[in-house]
Amino acid sequence: MKAMVMESLGTENLQLKDLPDPQPGPGQVLVRLRAASLNFRDVLALRGGYGSRQKTSGLIPLSDGAGEVVDVGTGVRRFKSGDRVVNTFFPGWLSGPPDERFLQQDLGGMSDGVACELRVFSEDALLPIPASMSFVEAATLPCAAVTAWNAVRAHASVGPEHIVLTQGSGGVALFALQFAHAAGARVIAISSTAQKLEKMQAMGAQHGINYREDAEWGKTARKLTSGQGVDLVVETAGAGTLQQSIRATRLGGMITLIGMVSGAKAEVNLPIVSMGSLRIHGIAVGSRQHLEQVIAACGTNGIRPVIDCVLPLANLAEAVRFVESGQQFGKVCVEI
Ligand SMILES: NC(=O)c1ccc[n+]([C@@H]2O[C@H](COP(=O)([O-])OP(=O)(O)OC[C@H]3O[C@@H](n4cnc5c(N)ncnc54)[C@H](OP(=O)(O)O)[C@@H]3O)[C@@H](O)[C@H]2O)c1
Numbered sequence: 389m390k391a392m393v394m395e396s397l398g399t400e401n402l403q404l405k406d407l408p409d410p411q412p413g414p415g416q417v418l419v420r421l422r423a424a425s426l427n428f429r430d431v432l433a434l435r436g437g438y439g440s441r442q443k444t445s446g447l448i449p450l451s452d453g454a455g456e457v458v459d460v461g462t463g464v465r466r467f468k469s470g471d472r473v474v475n476t477f478f479p480g481w482l483s484g485p486p487d488e489r490f491l492q493q494d495l496g497g498m499s500d501g502v503a504c505e506l507r508v509f510s511e512d513a514l515l516p517i518p519a520s521m522s523f524v525e526a527a528t529l530p531c532a533a534v535t536a537w538n539a540v541r542a543h544a545s546v547g548p549e550h551i552v553l554t555q556g557s558g559g560v561a562l563f564a565l566q567f568a569h570a571a572g573a574r575v576i577a578i579s580s581t582a583q584k585l586e587k588m589q590a591m592g593a594q595h596g597i598n599y600r601e602d603a604e605w606g607k608t609a610r611k612l613t614s615g616q617g618v619d620l621v622v623e624t625a626g627a628g629t630l631q632q633s634i635r636a637t638r639l640g641g642m643i644t645l646i647g648m649v650s651g652a653k654a655e656v657n658l659p660i661v662s663m664g665s666l667r668i669h670g671i672a673v674g675s676r677q678h679l680e681q682v683i684a685a686c687g688t689n690g691i692r693p694v695i696d697c698v699l700p701l702a703n704l705a706e707a708v709r710f711v712e713s714g715q716q717f718g719k720v721c722v723e724i
Pocket residue numbers: 426427428429531532535555556557558559560561578579580581584599624625628629645646647648649650671672673674711714715716718
C-alpha cells in the first residue's frame with residue numbers, strides 16, 4: 389500500500405512510500421481509507437509539537453479518516469466487508485469522562501495515523517457512516533466536529549436561550565457555529581477578514597466582528613448583548629484572545645478552552661474570573677459516543693461540514709502548509 393510517511397520532523401520530510409499491506413488480527417478491521425482531513429494539530433505534530441510523547445520519525449500523519457471495510461479479523465461483530473466507516477480520535481475512549489489511558493492513544497501523533505491506503509483499527513474505534521455522507525465529509529468529524537460538539541452541547545448544553553461566541557473560521561469554530569445555530573442559539577463570530585465574516589453570517593451567525601480591526605472585540609461583543617455578555621465562548625485561539633473572551637463572557641458564563649492558534653501561555657486577570665463566577669473548562673476532543681451524537685445531529689439538522697478544499701494524498705505537504713497559513717475557510721481534506 390501507499391502511505392505518506394514523515395521520515396523526520398518537518399513538512400519537507402513527508403514522502404509517499406510503499407509499505408506492506410497490514411492484516412487484521414482478532415477483533416480488528418481492515419479499512420481502505422478514501423479520505424482524511426487535516427487539523428491544526430497536524431501542523432504541530434509535523435513540527436514535533438507533542439514533544440517526547442510523539443513519534444518523531446517514520447510517522448504516518450493525520451488522525452481523521454473515512455473509508456470502507458475490506459476485511460475483518462476473527463471475533464469482529466459490528467462490521468463486515470463493504471461497510472462505510474469513520475474512525476474515532478481516541479481509539480479507546482468509548483464514552484464517559486476522559487481517562488489518562490485513552491488520551492495517550494491518538495493517531496497521527498503518538499501512533500501512526502490515516503494518511504495511507506490501508507489501516508487496521510480495533511472494531512471499537514470505528515463507527516458506520518450514513519449513505520448520505522461522503523467519505524470526505526465523514527473524515528472531517530473525528531477531531532474538529534467532536535471537539536465542537538463536546539464544547540457546545542455536551543458541556544455547555546447550548547439551547548435557544550443562549551448566546552455563543554466563536555473564534556475564527558477553522559474546523560472547530562465552524563462546527564461550533566453550526567451546532568450552536570442548530571440548537572437555536574444566537575452566535576457572534578469573530579474572524580480576520582470581512583469576506584470570512586460574511587460567509588459565517590450566511591451560515592447563521594447573527595453578528596460578525598473583525599478582530600484585526602477591533603482589538604477590543606470582547607467589549608464589542610458585550611455591547612451586542614445589551615451589556616450582559618455571552619453565555620459561552622468557544623475558545624480556539626488561546627493566548628491572544630483569552631483576555632477579550634473573559635471580557636465578553638456574562639456573569640456565571642463559560643469559556644470552553646480548546647485551542648491555541650495564537651499562543652499557549654496566557655496572562656489572566658484572576659479577580660475578573662472569580663468575581664465574574666466564570667467557568668473555564670478544558671476540552672480534550674471527545675469520545676466515540678460524542679462522534680455518534682455528531683453523526684446523528686448532522687443527519688437531523690441537515691448540517692454539512694464546511695470543506696475548503698480536497699487535495700490528493702501526494703500533495704499532503706501543500707495541504708499542511710495551507711492549514712498553517714490560516715487562510716482556509718473550514719476543513720482542508722485529502723482524497724486517498
Ligand atoms: N483541545 C482539543 O481537544 C482540540 C481539538 C481540536 C483542535 N484544537 C485546537 O484548536 C485550535 C483550532 O483548531 P482547528 O483545527 O479548528 O484550526 P484550523 O482549522 O487550523 O483554524 C485556525 C483558524 O483560527 C483562526 N485564528 C487564527 N488566529 C486567530 C486569532 N488571533 N483570533 C481568532 N482566530 C484566529 C483563523 O481563522 P480566521 O482567519 O477566520 O480568524 C484560522 O483559520 C488549534 O489550536 C488546535 O490545536 C484543540
